[in-house]
Amino acid sequence: MIAWPPPFVPSVPGEGVPLRVHDTSTGTLRETTPGETARLYVCGITPYDATHMGHAATYVTFDLLQRVWRDGGHAVHYVQNVTDVDDPLLERATRDGVDWRDLATREIALFHEDMTALAVLPPDDYVGVVESVERIAQDVVTLLGSGRAYRVAVPESDGAEPAEGSEGAHDVYYDVQADDRFGAVSGWTREQMLEVFADRGGDPDRAGKRDVLDPLLWRATRPGEPSWDGGPELGAGRPGWHAECTTIALTRLGDGFDVQGGGTDLIFPHHEMSAVQAHGLTGEWPFAHTYVHQAMVGLDGEKMSKSKGNLVLVSRLRAEGVDPMAIRLAILAHHYRTEWSWTAQGLTDAQARLDRWRAALSGNGGPDATEVLRAVRERLADDLDAPGALAAVDQWADAALTLGGDVEGAPGIVGRALDALLGVRV
Ligand code: 5CA
Ligand code: ZN
DSSP states (O other): OOOOOOOOOOOOSSOOOOOEEEETTTTEEEEOOOOSEEEEEEOOOOTTSOOBHHHHHHHHHHHHHHHHHHHTTOEEEEEEEEOOSSHHHHHHHHHHTSOHHHHHHHHHHHHHHHHHHTTOOOOSEEEESGGGHHHHHHHHHHHHHTTSEEEEEOOGGGOOOOOTTOSSOEEEEEOGGGOTTTTTTTOOOHHHHHHHHTTTTOOTTOTTOSSTTOOEEEEEOOTTSOOEEOHHHHOEEEEOHHHHHHHHHHHHTOSSEEEEEEEGGGIIIIIHHHHHHHHHHHOOSOSEEEEEEEOOEEETTEEOOTTTTOOOBHHHHHHTTOOHHHHHHHHHTSOTTSOEEEOHHHHHHHHHHHHHHHHHTSSSEESOSHHHHHHHHHHHHBTOOHHHHHHHHHHHHHHHHHTOOOEETHHHHHHHHIIIIIOOOO
C-alpha cells in the first residue's frame, strides 16, 4: 500500500543522544543499539472507524522514537501493517450495510490525512493483510508442517467450505504450550492472560483447542465472509490477527529487529502471539529486541476505544479548525507510559503553549540555543520524555519573551530543532 507523504525533517546542529526506552519484556530501561539502519515495526490500524486520540498518541510516540534515532545518525526502516480484513471491520461493515473494502478504503484515507496533519513520519513499508495473504498462508502451512500448529474441525453448522480432498473444513491454531518462549514478551501469569484473552480477539471457548489460549492462525471461510485460496493444506479462508504481524515483520525486517511498538492493549495477546509464532517459524529469538508500549489514552477516565464509541477524533477537531500542531502538543504534554484522559483544557493549554512558542520564535535574535537543544535531546533520549522536552523549550521561550536575547539566528535554530526532534512546526 502507499503511505502518506513524509514531512520534511530539517537537520539540527550538534549531536544526537543514544536512545533508552522502557522494554516491556524485561521491565527495564534499555539502550537501543541499532546498527546503521534501525528497524522498527509498529502495529497499524484496523480501519473500521476514524483515528482517535489514542491512536494518534501511539503513532506520535513512535514518530518521536524515530526522530531520536535519526538525530543520532541512524537511518530507519519503519514497517507498519494495516489490518484491512478482520472481524471488527467485517462486523462494522455488516452493521452499516457497506462493503468492507469501501469502509477500509475510506478509513485508511482519513487516517492518512490525520497522520499528515500531525506531521507523523510515514512507514517505509506500509503493508496490508489483503496484499499479504499468500505469504501468511505459506507461514501457516510451515507451522502445520513442523507440528507447531494444528487443525480444529469447523462444526458443519458453520457452513464452512472444506479444502479440496478434505473431509471437512478446518481452522488452524498455534500450539502455545509447545513453545518455550510463550509468555516471554508480556511476562504475564496465566491468570492475567485468561482475564483479557476473550476481550482482545481470543476464543477461549472454542471446542477442540489444545490450550484455551491457543490463537487462531487461519480461519476457514464461513458463508458471507471474504476468503482467499489457502491452497490444498488450508482451503479457502483468511489469516488470524497475530499471524499478519508475524509474517509482515519477518518478511520486511527479519528476526531480531530493534523495536516493536503499539499500545499497551497489544502486549497480550497480540505481541506475545506474534513473537512466539515467529519463533515457531524461524527458531530464532528475540523477535524484537525491545517492546515499547504506549499507555492507554481515555476520555473521562475510560479507555478510548472504537468498540465503546467514546472517541475524540483527530479529523473532527481538524474540521472544527483546531491547529494540528496544538493537537500534537496536547499529546506530547503526556509521557507515553502514563495513562491520561483527553480534555478540552489540555487542548487549550497546548494552543496557548504553541502561541507562546510562536511569539518567542518570531524574532531574528534570541537567547542562545545551545542549552535548549542539549536539554531537548537529553530528555527525549531518556525514555522519550516529551513533557521534559517541552519544559526545556518553555524555559527558552520564557527567556526570549521576558529577557529578549541577542544571539542572531537562535530562534531559527530552535524552530528547526522543534520541527526535527518534536515534529512541532511552529
Ligand atoms: N490493527 C491492530 C494492530 S495489528 C490494532 O490494534 N488496530 S487499532 O486500530 O485498534 O489500534 C491501532 C493502534 O492504536 C494500536 O497500536 C493500538 O495499540 C493503539 N491504540 C488503540 N487504542 C488506544 C488508546 N485508547 N490509547 C492509546 N493507544 C491506542
Ligand atoms: Zn499488529
